Amino acid sequence: MTKNPTGASAVLRDGPRFESVEAALSVAIHEHRLTPGTKLGEDEIGEIFGVSRTIVRAALQSLSHSQLVDMRRNRGAFVAQPSLTEAREVFEARELLEPRMARSAAAFAKPADVARLRRHINDEHAALDAADPGRALRLSGMFHIEIARIADQATIAGFIETLIARSSLIIALYWRRQSALCESFAHHALVEAIATGDGPRAEDLMRSHLVDLHSALDLRDRTTAPRSLRDALRR
């Protein structure tokens, strides 16, 4: 098992450190190829990547700390399933942090930064054209993280990174079909505001962008998700 059977782990480049496995799992979750609730068996993952459970375990623990994965003692690791409450909290946090970051980004952005943002948007479009909505979603998340990075706030950027990750899970769980315009316009406008150094406008655009996103989710407290069998079966 220690050998690397037929390129099963082509993703792993130099050293099979646990970060590689973590990144691969993280990307799969962000792209909705691993959906909330999926069991992540240690042996299985280890076999896929050609590493021992030691490595897999470290990767899962790290993902668990980012709340992408839920580890239950003696039960195993599962892709996390944020509750409605958590979903609302995540978006409240984003609405608190990200507009401020957008404003700072507009103040600090250098030409190279703007270019990078534009490239992100291009990649997003390309992914949509290639009928790869998972990849588009992941890139869209990276766009938001990039803005926090440009604002020169690595600490907050880290927070936003975990919020984006959980947002991906929330979208997987609570997205409502009908709204499909999917933000590429919003991102474009945001870049323009940042490019021209218009901080207040960038802040507003980010805020309304997040509100749009938030309202494209179905976070009503529907008592689906039956709280008790008695309630669920009383007909």
Next chain:
Amino acid sequence: MTKNPTGASAVLRDGPRFESVEAALSVAIHEHRLTPGTKLGEDEIGEIFGVSRTIVRAALQSLSHSQLVDMRRNRGAFVAQPSLTEAREVFEARELLEPRMARSAAAFAKPADVARLRRHINDEHAALDAADPGRALRLSGMFHIEIARIADQATIAGFIETLIARSSLIIALYWRRQSALCESFAHHALVEAIATGDGPRAEDLMRSHLVDLHSALDLRDRTTAPRSLRDALRR
């Protein structure tokens, strides 16, 4: 080594899960008994707590994710040493998040919550009277976290928890002696504002409390705080 030599690990109650080791190390760091830069050898820690390196490793990894510990490949784990830049970022983030949390806490606080906050302050005073400033500092941090919890924002409370942790390291590195009144008054006023449901006042008090704290640090860009031996010993 698997046996438990002479109660060295009295801290560990039921199962020697890695969380116990993590908590013990975390408390020691918060109380400044482990200072920034200290090497955290895996064997040594394992021997102290009577667990194997597997457990220690998991604990260190978790602490590393909280940025209390810096793990360098093939080098080992060290208590983190936040740079001046990181220090400034941490306080900017706190000044963005915590006043908002204080306002929400004032809106949501139930009598039991207020009682818990008062108890925290009492414990803080007791620790100071007992000439245990480390414990007082740790309790002071828990006070801030508790406010975010009362605001019913578990996600943001988690962020603040890591910010508090890093603040503790920052205080260890950059605290300037002269300012010593050490916040107990500020906390008291804050609790009163929260108890009376005065959100705006709580927000203001928190903001100025953080500004006070921030300005009690010496975050000037002096090249002191010897980042490297080269700098430290060039005379």
Next chain:
DNA sequence: ACCGGTCGGATTGTATACAATATTGTGTCC
């Protein structure tokens, strides 16, 4: 047939063994 308990397989939790790497000490050459 249904309910309960018990046994077996599978999976996770932990410890240990081995390999890889960095650091320190020593010796030799200039």
Next chain:
DNA sequence: GGACACAATATTGTATACAATCCGACCGGT
């Protein structure tokens, strides 16, 4: 005497072995 090369040691990185726990199937009783 000092600088470099090399060997010894210590520490971390990874894999594997073993123990503990859980889940499901089987089976006997009612």
